[in-house]
């Protein structure tokens with residue numbers, strides 16, 4: 700019987716494990732090794748570790764946990780249930796684990812544009828988050844991908860980082876006259892032609908090839924198509940979700956299920972490493988406080 704099972708060993712899960720380990724709790728962290736930013740070479744916007752390789756960041760975090768009673772198990776968790784104050788967790792190898800508290804820190808996975816060539820460029824010159832990668836794309840020829848009217852906001856936002864921004868609507872023609880006027884007033888170019896493929900070298904976008912054969916030079920692309928939960932464990936446990944597909948949490952990462960906490964991208968808040976780690980720390984403290992209350996004689 701563990702005090703706490705943590706599912707997900709990204710920044711949220713590891714930071715929670717650190718606080719719980721430091722509180723002398725018996726903790727196990729399960730991780731399937733697929734953090735959301737694994738496509739990227741640099742983790743930006745984290746004070747003291749700006750630009751660090753995300754894999755190095757995780758390795759450093761795991762090494763720091765070695766001195767605490769925290770077990771790290773690299774396995775996929777398949778199912779989790781809660782009955783009468785006890786969580787039961789099954790991994791894919793058929794092992795069963797029990798705990799008093801459970802933290803879900805399983806993160807999200809992104810929906811990519813369905814474009815030939817996108818996977819080789821994703822995380823290097825094709826991005827979804829301007830706060831993570833806008834600086835590195837500054838003053839470049841930036842494409843924003845958004846079918847119908849979905850790219851307007853991001854195209855306008857990217858003017859923050861470059862004067863050269865083009866919105867690609869990929870064969871759709873839903874922009875209204877006032878949209879076009881707004882984009883033009885703010886210096887955003889619009890390209891409605893269907894995209895055939897993206898071309899680049901060593902992960903760096905060079906051209907967007909259109910269905911009319913035109914090759915348009917572009918150095919970076921941003922998109923915003925949303926993300927979904929990386930695991931269905933929140934659903935299995937009966938968590939409440941927002942209409943954006945993230946789990947509803949209260950102030951200290953409590954979910955609607957007693958003893959179940961959710962931290963990081965899987966939960967409602969800004970989706971950045973430093974926020975995920977902070978939520979993990981909050982959850983770690985809140986879980987320990989609950990255990991203290993329950994054990995008080």
Ligand SMILES: Cc1cc2nc3c(=O)[nH]c(=O)nc-3n(C[C@H](O)[C@H](O)[C@H](O)COP(=O)(O)OP(=O)(O)OC[C@H]3O[C@@H](n4cnc5c(N)ncnc54)[C@H](O)[C@@H]3O)c2cc1C
Nearest residue numbers: 707709710711731732733735736743776806963964971972
């Ligand atoms: C391409 C890209 C670049 C990014 N760049 C930045 C950046 O520069 N700066 C920044 O602040 N943010 C960046 N982000 C966002 C950042 O990746 C997330 O905010 C952060 O990873 C969230 O941490 P987390 O711990 O919630 O989830 P994750 O880091 O996604 O970790 C979740 C972990 O849970 C594990 N897991 C999931 N399901 C199971 C299961 N069933 N069993 C066992 N383990 C499971 C996964 O394998 C994973 O290791 C980027 C995201 C992407 C996609």
